[in-house]
Amino acid sequence: MHDKNIYKPIRSKIINIIExxxxxxxxxxxxxxxxxxxxxxxxxxxxxxxxxxPFTPSSSPLETKQLEVTIMRAGYVTDxxxxxxxxxxxxxxxxxxxxxxxxxxxxKEVLILGGGCGFAPIRSLLYSLKAISDKLRKVTLCYxxxxxxxxxxxxxxxxxxxxxxFEVFRSVDxxxxxxxxxxxxxxxxxxxxxxxxxxxxxxxCGPPIMMKFGTKKLLEMGYPEDKIYLSMEKNMSCGLGKCGxxxxxxxxxxxxxxxxxxxxxxxxxxxxx
Amino acid sequence: xxVYRVLEQKFFEFLAETxxxxxxxxxxxxxxxxxxxxxxxxxxxxxxxxxxxPITPLKAFFFPIKENVVATKKPQQRIIxxxxxxxxxxxxxxxxxxxxxxxxxxxxKENRSNTLIIGKDCDExxxxxxxxxxxxxxxxxxNCDVSMSFWEGIFYLTPISEKGQVFLDKYxxxxxxxxxxxxxxxxxxxxxxxxxxxxxxxxxxDEIASRKGIEKENPELWKKHASTCxxxxxxxxxxxxxxxxxxxxxxxxxxxxxxxACQLPGFAKVAxxxxxxxxxxDRVKYRYLCKFSYKxxxxxALACTGCGRCIDTCLGKINKNEVISEACR
Numbered sequence: 001m002h003d004k005n006i007y008k009p010i011r012s013k014i015i016n017i018i019e020x021x022x023x024x025x026x027x028x029x030x031x032x033x034x035x036x037x038x039x040x041x042x043x044x045x046x047x048x049x050x051x052x053x054p055f056t057p058s059s060s061p062l063e064t065k066q067l068e069v070t071i072m073r074a075g076y077v078t079d080x081x082x083x084x085x086x087x088x089x090x091x092x093x094x095x096x097x098x099x100x101x102x103x104x105x106x107x108k109e110v111l112i113l114g115g116g117c118g119f120a121p122i123r124s125l126l127y128s129l130k131a132i133s134d135k136l137r138k139v140t141l142c143y144x145x146x147x148x149x150x151x152x153x154x155x156x157x158x159x160x161x162x163x164x165x166f167e168v169f170r171s172v173d174x175x176x177x178x179x180x181x182x183x184x185x186x187x188x189x190x191x192x193x194x195x196x197x198x199x200x201x202x203x204x205c206g207p208p209i210m211m212k213f214g215t216k217k218l219l220e221m222g223y224p225e226d227k228i229y230l231s232m233e234k235n236m237s238c239g240l241g242k243c244g245x246x247x248x249x250x251x252x253x254x255x256x257x258x259x260x261x262x263x264x265x266x267x268x269x270x271x272x273x
Numbered sequence: 274x275x276v277y278r279v280l281e282q283k284f285f286e287f288l289a290e291t292x293x294x295x296x297x298x299x300x301x302x303x304x305x306x307x308x309x310x311x312x313x314x315x316x317x318x319x320x321x322x323x324x325x326x327p328i329t330p331l332k333a334f335f336f337p338i339k340e341n342v343v344a345t346k347k348p349q350q351r352i353i354x355x356x357x358x359x360x361x362x363x364x365x366x367x368x369x370x371x372x373x374x375x376x377x378x379x380x381x382k383e384n385r386s387n388t389l390i391i392g393k394d395c396d397e398x399x400x401x402x403x404x405x406x407x408x409x410x411x412x413x414x415x416n417c418d419v420s421m422s423f424w425e426g427i428f429y430l431t432p433i434s435e436k437g438q439v440f441l442d443k444y445x446x447x448x449x450x451x452x453x454x455x456x457x458x459x460x461x462x463x464x465x466x467x468x469x470x471x472x473x474x475x476x477x478x479d480e481i482a483s484r485k486g487i488e489k490e491n492p493e494l495w496k497k498h499a500s501t502c503x504x505x506x507x508x509x510x511x512x513x514x515x516x517x518x519x520x521x522x523x524x525x526x527x528x529x530x531x532x533x534a535c536q537l538p539g540f541a542k543v544a545x546x547x548x549x550x551x552x553x554x555d556r557v558k559y560r561y562l563c564k565f566s567y568k569x570x571x572x573x574a575l576a577c578t579g580c581g582r583c584i585d586t587c588l589g590k591i592n593k594n595e596v597i598s599e600a601c602r
Binding site: 004005006007008009011046047048049050051052053074075077078091207208233234235237238240241242243244245247248249250251252255269270273 | 342343370371374375376377378379380516517518519520521522523524525526528530533535540541542543544545547548549550555563566567570571
């Protein structure tokens with residue numbers, strides 16, 4: 001039980017802002033109080049006098065002095081976030097919810113399907129998986145974005161490609177001649193990869209339409225329903241399981257998720273919205 | 274059980290005495306409806322001990338319409354007097370949501386613990402009252418500190434919680450004549466009202482039948498009943514169990530918790546535009562599922578106490594009981 005005020009954010013200084021794409025920025029935050037999270041858990045980020053929105057940190061959970069939040073400009077609050085500068089303060093609350101159960105991935109291949117800004121939670125997961133890579137067989141990242149410009153974390157992709165046991169495949173919906181990787185929606189990447197499905201788990205994170213078709217494809221490939229891990233997105237306000245906004249059937253995504261296995265939610269209405 | 278018998282005059286003196294320590298709220302008749310108001314020594318004689326369910330549900334004392342949940346507040350000791358059982362029953366769900374789970378809502382907890390609740394026996398019913406359909410009674414036996422019955426100029430006070438007993442001892446109520454049971458006339462009056470409510474609602478499905486009916490795939494039913502809904506959200510806002518809110522940000526990282534409702538358009542819309550409750554009839558159906566399926570599964574409590582406020586308040590004249598009866602057919 002937490003005795004402190006559950007609604008009060010921790011002031012966190014923006015020490016750096018990285019432009020990942022024309023619409024996506026990563027904010028490097030230093031909280032004024034001790035703060036840690038497990039990979040896949042989310043935090044509520046406040047812009048004073050403006051609003052608050054949930055994000056899964058994109059940095060490594062092993063890094064405790066600072067954390068990174070990758071934010072796509074998509075609405076009123078994120079518009080204001082994109083106008084902020086280093087030296088200013090955001091507020092953070094959390095961590096909340098159930099993240100990725102990485103210990104269940106031991107001795108397995110991990111196939112990760114990511115789309116757009118859904119790469120943010122995945123990058124945090126990849127950092128965690130790298131730290132335990134001796135316990136994993138292989139990690140395959142399939143990442144798709146709309147255009148080349150919208151491919152985020154370019155330096156990190158390079159680093160990942162040089163990491164033993166990790167492989168990276170990328171696709172964009174539309175590309176010019178300079179693009180040397182795949183063209184098409186992210187699921188086309190699944191046609192080319194080699195996975196030992198009985199010894200594998202799949203992780204999907206991206207926009208709802210991509211999650212829907214990604215999951216469908218994984219099921220067709222033979223992934224069992226309880227081996228597909230989905231990071232669900234819903235409208236959220238409190239993040240604490242009180243305000244009702246993120247209700248999804250018998251679940252509150254904030255406290256019961258945001259990570260669910262497909263079998264847990266397949267009969268729930270409106271999962272892909 | 275101990276029941277203290279207090280004459281009206283003595284009861285009024287006792288209420289006046291509590292005012293030095295507590296802010297006391299009680300039901301008053303305002304026009305043709307009942308509403309809670311703060312009492313002063315002059316107003317005690319005007320308290321409406323009979324009458325209908327107050328317009329505002331009890332939840333508003335613990336989960337106010339707007340509340341700054343970050344700023345430090347001065348604690349206020351309160352008594353809420355004359356609460357009907359449909360509102361008390363709602364506390365089971367609200368407590369499970371706000372006080373249960375990993376995070377205890379510190380504001381709700383403080384508001385609850387600073388408040389002493391005195392429940393009352395209902396002595397008349399509205400056409401929409403239907404607590405008995407969900408195995409509830411129109412008088413208080415739990416979820417309050419003291420239960421209060423009134424009969425011909427005499428108040429009968431029964432301590433329900435330890436806090437209630439301590440309170441009655443402190444104000445020397447327990448020095449009044451006491452009995453082991455309520456007098457026959459009170460018990461009889463209670464039974465008569467239960468009978469009347471049961472008769473009035475003989476066609477209203479119980480919670481189990483309601484759930485079955487609502488869970489059926491029947492889009493035409495929801496489209497039909499949603500056709501007069503204007504998405505005003507009144508049914509949710511006035512509901513004693515509806516707990517949804519939106520945090521609004523202020524300067525200095527302060528946050529204001531505001532009542533919100535799943536019936537309002539955009540409640541579930543995400544920044545990129547997707548909205549699982551975009552369609553009006555999905556929102557209307559969602560409310561029924563939430564009350565009879567989701568909340569019982571998630572928080573072990575039905576989210577309807579049969580207070581009938583949603584029926585009384587609906588601008589589109591949607592009668593929840595008629596919707597459910599039709600869903601069960």
